[in-house]
Amino acid sequence: MDHNKEEPGHHILTVKTIVVVGICLFIFTWLTVHVAGYDFGAMNFPVAMLIASIKASLVALFFMALKYDAVENRVIFVTSLVFGAIFIILTSVDIFFRADDVYVTGPIFKEAKAASKFKQPWVKSNELLTHGKKVFSGQCVACHGSQGAGDGPAAASLNPKPRDFTVAADWIKKRQPSQVYEVLTNGVGKMPAFGNLPLDDRWALTHYVLSLGPKPIKDSDSDLKKVGIDTSKPDGGIGTSGPTELPIDFAIELMAVDGSVKQ
Amino acid sequence: MSNSHDSSIRPHAHHFDSAHHEFESSKQGMWLFLLQEVLFFSGIFVVYAVIRGLNPEMFAAAAGLLDVKMGLTNTIVLITSSLTMAMAVNAAQTDKKEQCVWYLIATFFLACGFLVVKYFEYTHKFHMGILPGAGFLNPSDTHVIIAQTFLISAAALTSFFVARSKTGFRLSKKSVWISILFWAVSLYLTISYWVGHHGEHRVVGQDAQNLIDQFAKAPLFFSVYFGATGIHGIHVLGGMVVIAWLISRAEDAEFNSKYFTPVELVGLYWHFVDLVWIFLFPLMYLVA
Numbered sequence: 001m002d003h004n005k006e007e008p009g010h011h012i013l014t015v016k017t018i019v020v021v022g023i024c025l026f027i028f029t030w031l032t033v034h035v036a037g038y039d040f041g042a043m044n045f046p047v048a049m050l051i052a053s054i055k056a057s058l059v060a061l062f063f064m065a066l067k068y069d070a071v072e073n074r075v076i077f078v079t080s081l082v083f084g085a086i087f088i089i090l091t092s093v094d095i096f097f098r099a100d101d102v103y104v105t106g107p108i109f110k111e112a113k114a115a116s117k118f119k120q121p122w123v124k125s126n127e128l129l130t131h132g133k134k135v136f137s138g139q140c141v142a143c144h145g146s147q148g149a150g151d152g153p154a155a156a157s158l159n160p161k162p163r164d165f166t167v168a169a170d171w172i173k174k175r176q177p178s179q180v181y182e183v184l185t186n187g188v189g190k191m192p193a194f195g196n197l198p199l200d201d202r203w204a205l206t207h208y209v210l211s212l213g214p215k216p217i218k219d220s221d222s223d224l225k226k227v228g229i230d231t232s233k234p235d236g237g238i239g240t241s242g243p244t245e246l247p248i249d250f251a252i253e254l255m256a257v258d259g260s261v262k263q
Numbered sequence: 264m265s266n267s268h269d270s271s272i273r274p275h276a277h278h279f280d281s282a283h284h285e286f287e288s289s290k291q292g293m294w295l296f297l298l299q300e301v302l303f304f305s306g307i308f309v310v311y312a313v314i315r316g317l318n319p320e321m322f323a324a325a326a327g328l329l330d331v332k333m334g335l336t337n338t339i340v341l342i343t344s345s346l347t348m349a350m351a352v353n354a355a356q357t358d359k360k361e362q363c364v365w366y367l368i369a370t371f372f373l374a375c376g377f378l379v380v381k382y383f384e385y386t387h388k389f390h391m392g393i394l395p396g397a398g399f400l401n402p403s404d405t406h407v408i409i410a411q412t413f414l415i416s417a418a419a420l421t422s423f424f425v426a427r428s429k430t431g432f433r434l435s436k437k438s439v440w441i442s443i444l445f446w447a448v449s450l451y452l453t454i455s456y457w458v459g460h461h462g463e464h465r466v467v468g469q470d471a472q473n474l475i476d477q478f479a480k481a482p483l484f485f486s487v488y489f490g491a492t493g494i495h496g497i498h499v500l501g502g503m504v505v506i507a508w509l510i511s512r513a514e515d516a517e518f519n520s521k522y523f524t525p526v527e528l529v530g531l532y533w534h535f536v537d538l539v540w541i542f543l544f545p546l547m548y549l550v551a
Contacts, residue, residue, distance in 0.1 A: 010286075010527075012356045013349060022346035029338050033331070036549040048545040055541045063349045063534045070287065073294045080298035084305030091309050096316055 011068035021062045028055045120236060121203035122177060122219070122229050124211075132208025135201045139194065140209075148212040158190060165212040175216040178223040180206040185227070199238060286524050293528045297535050304539055307491050311546060314483050324477065325484035327551035328393060328470055333384045334548035337377050338540065344373035345537040348506075352530045355513070355523035363526070364513045367506055370533065374503045375445060378414065381496055382452060385410050388485075391468035395489040399482035400471055413500075414449040488547055495543060498536045505529045 032051050040047055061067040066074055118128060137146070143158065145151040148165035155162050164170045173179045173188070184202045187193035194202065210216040221231045230237035279285040315322045351366035389410075392400045474481045509529055512518065518526055 010356065013353055015350065015353060018346060018349045018353060021349075022342065025342045025345075026339070029335070029342060032545050032549065033335055036545070048549060049542075052542050052545050056538050059345065059534050059538050059541065063345055063537075064531055070291075073291060076291070076294045076298050077301075080301035084301050084308070087302075087305050088309050088312055092312050092316065095313050 011065055013062065013065060017062060021058050024058055025055055028058075118200055118203070120234075121200055121238075122181075122224055122236060124177075124207045128204045128207045129211055131200070132204035132206070132211075135197070135205050136208050139197070139201075140205070144209075148209060160190065162191075165209050168214050171213075175210060175213065176219055176223060177203075177206050177210065177216065178219045178227045178229075180210060181227050282521065286527075289524050289528060290531075293531050297531065300535060304494075307487075307494065308542075308546075311487055311491065314487055315550075318478070318480055318483065321478035321480050322484055323551055324474060325481045326547065326549075328388075328391070328474065329488070329548050329551075330384060330387070331548050333380055334544050337380050338544045340373050340377045340380065341537050341540050344370045344377070345534050347373065348530050348533045351509075352523065352526050355518040355526040356520055358520045360513065360516050360518065363518060364510060367510045367513055367526075371503060371506045371510065374499055374506065375448070377499055378496065378503075379448060379452075381492065382410060382414060385489075392471040393468070393485055394482075395486040396482050399485065400475060411449075411453045413496075414452065491543055492547065495536070495539055498539070502529070502533050502536055505532070 028051055032048065032055075035047055035051065036044075060077065066077060118125070118131075121128060136144075136148075140148075141152050142154045143150075143152045143162045144165065145155065145162075150162040150164040150170070152162070163172070168175060173183060181202055183191060184197070184205055185193060185195045194205075197205075224231055224236075228238065275282040275285040279288065347366045347369040351363050351370060354360075354363035354366055388394070394400075506529060509526060512525065
């Protein structure tokens with residue numbers, strides 16, 4: 001027994017085996033490059049990985065002698081591969097199959113949209129007017145026309161026609177910021193709701209469309225209260241947006257969305 | 264302990280039952296090390312899967328800028344080195360001491376060849392303005408200096424291990440030639456760069472410009488490429504250091520059919536490095 005223990009008992013790979021395995025590896029390498037020239041469509045990646053796996057198995061079984069090794073060592077190596085596979089598969093499932101709306105329109109997103117980058121967006125300012133004009137030309141011109149006269153390209157098919165913002169008599173609701181903001185948010189008649197636009201955009205639009213006609217009526221504190229503005233607080237109780245107030249992963253998501261828009 | 268230099272008998276450490284037990288334990292340790300290596304590289308493959316999965320078109324276009332011939336050369340070089348390593352283990356197990364030394368030297372040179380091909384690949388990419396992440400289209404001498412420092416430190420490390428010997432700091436004939444050759448290659452590459460190409464890499468290739476005009480996220484591909492192949496390259500370097508150490512021990516006739524643990528374990532490591540490259544090659548070079 002003791003004598004047996006002293007015997008190395010290792011498996012010695014013969015020169016012949018080594019050379020044959022080596023030749024097989026060269027053949028499969030040639031095959032890898034060769035099949036890359038063909039287009040198997042969706043199978044391109046699996047085919048390439050299959051060949052690589054055959055090569056890897058040859059190396060592991062013969063060169064690394066796993067075929068002849070103690071069972072524990074085989075278990076150790078296979079375990080590492082299994083855990084590597086779990087890591088890759090679970091991450092891929094998370095990244096590629098997560099529902100879009102979970103991170104695009106989740107509650108945090110709405111909260112971020114509610115915050116304002118303007119100091120007091122309910123008070124008219126030149127920045128708001130400039131921003132409003134930009135949003136108007138993107139969102140509103142189709143129906144309301146480039147000058148807000150209700151003569152956009154899509155207006156012809158609408159009944160009733162969109163209002164002419166430049167004429168005070170054409171307005172149905174009061175020409176008051178809070179009223180315009182309310183209509184923008186919830187819609188009225190044929191005018192759809194634009195509540196999905198960020199709060200800033202809606203206030204900027206409010207001031208812009210009012211600037212197209214005569215001087216509007218001023219809002220009282222109670223008028224503003226109805227649309228969620230608390231004038232007793234410096235920020236109107238809507239908060240100011242800043243990256244530090246967002247959860248870090250959500251901030252990254254927002255930046256990624258911004259980046260894709262710029263492209 | 265006095266007979267530890269005797270080539271035929273090697274006493275096992277007292278906490279092992281036998282020399283065989285010691286060998287098996289050492290080998291199991293190596294397998295455990297390789298287990299964590301697999302998990303280490305799996306992180307890199309996850310990054311690969313995510314970035315490729317989210318940007319499949321960008322990935323294919325960016326991979327088109329890689330040189331398949333260089334990748335293929337390196338694949339053949341590395342597989343050949345795996346073969347010579349297996350032959351070195353076989354030679355050690357069958358008491359062919361002289362053969363063992365030569366196979367180890369061949370493995371070492373093939374590893375060296377792999378790194379030299381990588382060096383040319385990297386510097387060519389730098390010249391084209393292809394660098395990872397924010398360095399894309401914004402090359403500086405720093406990147407080339409890093410690549411050169413890498414090679415020179417490899418040369419220095421290898422010299423140190425080659426020169427090491429049980430009987431003192433002695434340079435054996437074969438080892439000293441290996442070291443000199445490696446130094447010569449490193450210095451030649453460095454000097455030729457600074458004499459011939461200094462500043463040239465600032466000329467940004469049109470290919471890189473076109474790529475980034477089309478795909479703003481293209482630098483991500485090269486972050487993965489340089490990251491994955493760079494970390495693999497460090498493994499090759501580590502392998503060279505231990506193979507150089509094996510050469511000096513094999514020259515001292517320390518390995519034989521009764522004791523060849525270091526050769527076998529380094530062999531396992533070296534085949535693993537080959538194994539990673541077997542996957543990196545099609546994943547990086549053949550997706551275009």
